[in-house]
Amino acid sequence: MKTNWKQITFLAAAIGFGACMFAANADATDWGKYQVGEHRSGYTYMTDESRAMQNDNFQNPGMLWVEQGAELWAKVDGKAGKSCASCHGESGDSMKGVAARYPVYDQNLGKLQDLEQQINYCLETRMETKPYKWESDEMLSMTTFVSYQSLGMPVNVKVDGPAAAAFEKGKAFYYERRGQLDMACKHCHEDNAGGIIRANTLTQGQGNGFPTYRLKWQKVGSLQRRFRGCNNEVRAKPYPYGSEEYTNLELYVKWRGQGLPIEAPSVRN
Numbered sequence: 362m363k364t365n366w367k368q369i370t371f372l373a374a375a376i377g378f379g380a381c382m383f384a385a386n387a388d389a390t391d392w393g394k395y396q397v398g399e400h401r402s403g404y405t406y407m408t409d410e411s412r413a414m415q416n417d418n419f420q421n422p423g424m425l426w427v428e429q430g431a432e433l434w435a436k437v438d439g440k441a442g443k444s445c446a447s448c449h450g451e452s453g454d455s456m457k458g459v460a461a462r463y464p465v466y467d468q469n470l471g472k473l474q475d476l477e478q479q480i481n482y483c484l485e486t487r488m489e490t491k492p493y494k495w496e497s498d499e500m501l502s503m504t505t506f507v508s509y510q511s512l513g514m515p516v517n518v519k520v521d522g523p524a525a526a527a528f529e530k531g532k533a534f535y536y537e538r539r540g541q542l543d544m545a546c547k548h549c550h551e552d553n554a555g556g557i558i559r560a561n562t563l564t565q566g567q568g569n570g571f572p573t574y575r576l577k578w579q580k581v582g583s584l585q586r587r588f589r590g591c592n593n594e595v596r597a598k599p600y601p602y603g604s605e606e607y608t609n610l611e612l613y614v615k616w617r618g619q620g621l622p623i624e625a626p627s628v629r630n
Contacts, residue, residue: 394513397620403564403573403629406555411576415628423505423574423626426498426581430506433499439490445503448487452510460508460623461517464612466524473527473608476504477583495602501581505572508625515622516569518615531613534606540597546610549591561630567618568611570627581626584611 395402404412414420434445434452449455464475474482480503481492493500520528535546549558550566557563571584585607589599600606 394622397515397618400567400618400621401554401565402567402618402621402624403570404624404627406562406564407628407630411628411630415624421574421626421628423572423581423628426502426505426572426574426626427509429498429502430504430509433503434506439484439488441487441489443488445483445488448483452506456507456510458511458514458517460511460625461514462519464527464608464615465519466522466527468523472605473524473612475585475603475608475611476507477585478603478608480504480507496583496586501572501583504583505581505626508572508623511623512625513622515620516615516618518612518619520612520616524612527609528612528616530606531609531611534610535613540592540595542595544595546591565617566614567621568614569618569621570624570629572625573627573629575629577630584614 390405392401392405395404404415407415414422418424431452437444437447446452460476463479464473466472467474467479470482477493477495477500480500484490484492493503518524538545546566549556549563553563554565555563568584571587572581574581583602585602588607588610589602592599
């Protein structure tokens with residue numbers, strides 16, 4: 362397929378212009394816990410109204426998924442006659458810090474596992490029931506509920522040891538050009554963070570707020586849903602949910618935001 366360089370040049374120029382306009386005011390703001398070094402949460406790029414919505418549990422629509430997840434946590438299901446609570450007990454204790462450290466390399470499985478994959482592993486092997494479909498209400502409710510138990514804790518993923526190879530693959534994916542627009546993740550989220558494109562502000566693309574309630578979606582969504590959306594926007598074929606490529610990328614993206622607080626369920630535009 363012939364590359365449309367005219368369209369790519371126009372897009373890059375539009376992003377760059379927006380970034381210049383934004384930069385004058387962005388660096389002077391003290392974002393507190395939402396900024397670690399040069400790394401800034403997507404929270405810092407939102408409107409005051411969106412931040413206020415996230416801050417108030419009564420306004421934050423993502424809390425509906427947290428409530429549904431709490432019900433699933435206690436629900437007995439499957440041939441084993443167990444619930445999540447049967448093994449893990451009080452979620453506020455057993456799940457505290459889990460979202461901050463996932464994805465993790467599972468020695469027994471010999472691969473990287475993100476939170477969604479770990480939940481389905483437990484459903485199938487411990488509870489002996491059907492796994493959740495990715496982006497289903499059940500999966501989103503459970504991941505949001507589990508992530509909420511780590512609210513405010515700093516992201517702290519491990520990228521050395523057995524996870525090192527997956528990390529390097531995720532990093533390579535992040536910097537690889539793809540699609541008809543011939544763009545990599547870094548072109549938006551490193552080179553032009555703060556720029557304006559299609560009336561939206563480009564962020565650094567951090568993963569600490571996921572699962573997030575995105576106003577555009579009118580529901581909660583996963584980080585891998587965002588990956589697929591980005592691939593579509595550069596006109597590249599998305600990978601399947603749970604693919605090795607996206608799970609590796611998830612690890613790298615979480616590492617980019619080391620130290621930023623878990624915000625799930627965050628609110629994003």
